[in-house]
Amino acid sequence: MWFKGYKLPNMSSLLIWGLLWEITGQLELTFFVPPLSEVFVTLFNIIGTPAFTKALYETAVAFLGGVFFAIVIGIPIGIFMGRNRLLDELLLPWVNIFVSAPLTALVPVLMVLFGFGLKSIIITTTLFGIWIIILNTRAGVRQINRSLIEMSTSFGASPMDAFTKVYFWAALPEILGGVRIGVIRAVKGVIIGQLLISIVGFGALFELYASNFLMSHFWAVLIVLFALAFTISEFLGYLERKVSYYAASR
Amino acid sequence: MVMSQTESAFADAQSLEQDIAVSVQGVSKNYGAVEALKNMSLDFPRGQLTSLLGPSGCGKTTLLKIIAGLLKSDTGKIIVNGKPVTGPGPNRAFVFQDFALLPWASVMRNVAFGLELRGVAKSEREDKAAKYINDVGLAGFEGAYPHELSGGMRQRVGLARALSVDANVLLLDEPFSAVDEQTRRKFQEDLLALVANENKTFIFVTHSIEEAVYCSDQIALLLPRPSRVHEIIRPNINRAIGVESIRRAPEYLDIVDQIWASLRAYVE
Numbered sequence: 001m002w003f004k005g006y007k008l009p010n011m012s013s014l015l016i017w018g019l020l021w022e023i024t025g026q027l028e029l030t031f032f033v034p035p036l037s038e039v040f041v042t043l044f045n046i047i048g049t050p051a052f053t054k055a056l057y058e059t060a061v062a063f064l065g066g067v068f069f070a071i072v073i074g075i076p077i078g079i080f081m082g083r084n085r086l087l088d089e090l091l092l093p094w095v096n097i098f099v100s101a102p103l104t105a106l107v108p109v110l111m112v113l114f115g116f117g118l119k120s121i122i123i124t125t126t127l128f129g130i131w132i133i134i135l136n137t138r139a140g141v142r143q144i145n146r147s148l149i150e151m152s153t154s155f156g157a158s159p160m161d162a163f164t165k166v167y168f169w170a171a172l173p174e175i176l177g178g179v180r181i182g183v184i185r186a187v188k189g190v191i192i193g194q195l196l197i198s199i200v201g202f203g204a205l206f207e208l209y210a211s212n213f214l215m216s217h218f219w220a221v222l223i224v225l226f227a228l229a230f231t232i233s234e235f236l237g238y239l240e241r242k243v244s245y246y247a248a249s250r
Numbered sequence: 251m252v253m254s255q256t257e258s259a260f261a262d263a264q265s266l267e268q269d270i271a272v273s274v275q276g277v278s279k280n281y282g283a284v285e286a287l288k289n290m291s292l293d294f295p296r297g298q299l300t301s302l303l304g305p306s307g308c309g310k311t312t313l314l315k316i317i318a319g320l321l322k323s324d325t326g327k328i329i330v331n332g333k334p335v336t337g338p339g340p341n342r343a344f345v346f347q348d349f350a351l352l353p354w355a356s357v358m359r360n361v362a363f364g365l366e367l368r369g370v371a372k373s374e375r376e377d378k379a380a381k382y383i384n385d386v387g388l389a390g391f392e393g394a395y396p397h398e399l400s401g402g403m404r405q406r407v408g409l410a411r412a413l414s415v416d417a418n419v420l421l422l423d424e425p426f427s428a429v430d431e432q433t434r435r436k437f438q439e440d441l442l443a444l445v446a447n448e449n450k451t452f453i454f455v456t457h458s459i460e461e462a463v464y465c466s467d468q469i470a471l472l473l474p475r476p477s478r479v480h481e482i483i484r485p486n487i488n489r490a491i492g493v494e495s496i497r498r499a500p501e502y503l504d505i506v507d508q509i510w511a512s513l514r515a516y517v518e
């Protein structure tokens with residue numbers, strides 16, 4: 001961001017919004033928005049408590065599980081769809097439906113199928129993240145230079161070699177982009193899962209704080225969640241930039 | 251090289267029952283309604299460089315890919331070293347017009363990639379690759395990435411990769427079309443040295459008449475609609491007279507003119 005010719009440090013827009021938040025809170029316009037400073041005080045008070053660490057742990061397990069399956073299932077499906085016309089025509093309509101479907105509406109069905117525990121929450125998380133990973137991987141594979149494929153074929157690449165040594169790497173910039181968006185969607189998935197399926201983790205904290213009108217607690221947990229999602233997304237963005245040197249010259 | 255009378259007579263007799271490395275027999279290929287190749291037959295003598303010369307769209311790439319086993323022909327067959335081709339094989343290596351390098355891999359890994367796919371152990375394939383990186387004049391660039399290299403250097407990587415798998419037939423699809431004229435001439439010299447030293451059969455696609463006449467032992471002149479071999483020309487250029495003299499030699503210029511006359515009707 002630039003201001004009157006000066007380059008402002010990254011994320012200085014956050015400072016402006018933070019300031020606005022603080023002022024709104026100090027004016028006591030609504031109980032819904034307590035001052036940001038109060039939120040941070042609450043944040044430091046709850047962050048070490050057993051209730052919080054337990055919630056963080058439960059959420060992390062469900063989130064990492066869900067993201068793991070979204071990635072290890074999504075990437076191969078995307079590669080196969082990009083390579084195989086028949087599979088692509090079979091699956092693409094479904095992927096397109098699910099990528100934009102209101103998945104929250106499916107959660108009750110998942111509960112019936114898979115019970116009220118961690119399993120359903122992980123599946124919900126996977127379902128939120130996987131579709132965009134499939135679509136991006138597919139797009140990445142479809143734009144692979146034909147002659148790279150012919151090159152590996154002409155030197156006798158086995159299908160497995162072609163998959164792991166050419167397709168995956170050639171599509172990596174798009175795959176990472178898909179994973180980054182998928183991970184952000186999975187954050188949404190894990191919280192919705194925890195709210196709807198079984199009241200555990202951050203979902204339980206949100207439920208507890210919101211129903212007791214503990215707004216500064218509510219915002220404190222939301223800020224933690226945002227910070228975690230932001231860190232992961234920045235890390236994936238960093239990986240994406242690391243492969244961008246060849247994204248342009250494939 | 252000076253040959254005695256009997257020796258050269260003997261060589262001529264031998265060339266009559268020449269050792270054929272690659273034989274194209276009655277090959278046709280259609281892309282939907284487009285007739286890319288029609289009943290084409292052509293022999294490629296072992297240890298020589300044969301150019302496929304013709305205007306673009308006449309099926310040169312298609313023929314080369316069929317020989318490589320990358321495309322299936324509709325009719326006819328390809329015989330390489332006496333055996334029919336059913337797919338890609340270790341006796342043929344391809345050099346691509348657009349280089350086809352792995353952009354995420356170093357020069358070393360790219361050159362060794364053919365060997366890597368054939369399951370050669372890392373230290374062994376890197377030794378071999380290092381030799382060919384050196385041979386094509388890229389010593390010192392082993393750790394560089396394709397985007398850091400010029401077009402000419404990238405094609406040297408592609409060439410080194412094809413050489414390192416030690417196939418006895420090299421298929422080159424307009425390998426020099428994306429490099430500048432100076433580099434191109436240097437490449438032609440290097441290619442001639444390879445033909446002389448490596449005892450491999452080179453099948454070389456080009457649309458440059460001068461390049462074909464300058465480099466080839468044999469030129470197959472292809473014409474489109476329907477694509478067929480119009481003429482086989484053996485330039486027999488005496489290369490001993492030196493690069494500059496060749497490009498001014500009457501027999502060189504005559505052959506260039508003769509080919510141009512055959513092609514003119516199709517280009518206009």
Ligand SMILES: Nc1ncnc2c1ncn2[C@@H]1O[C@H](COP(=O)(O)OP(=O)(O)O)[C@@H](O)[C@H]1O
Binds near residue numbers: 284307312
């Ligand atoms: N994959 C393809 N699908 C349809 N037509 C093709 C395909 N590849 C080549 N052709 C057509 O076949 C003809 C020969 O192509 P090609 O072998 O690439 O010629 P050249 O290499 O001599 O320029 C051209 O008319 C081209 O348009």
Ligand SMILES: [Mg+2]
Binds near residue numbers: 310311312
């Ligand atoms: Mg071509």
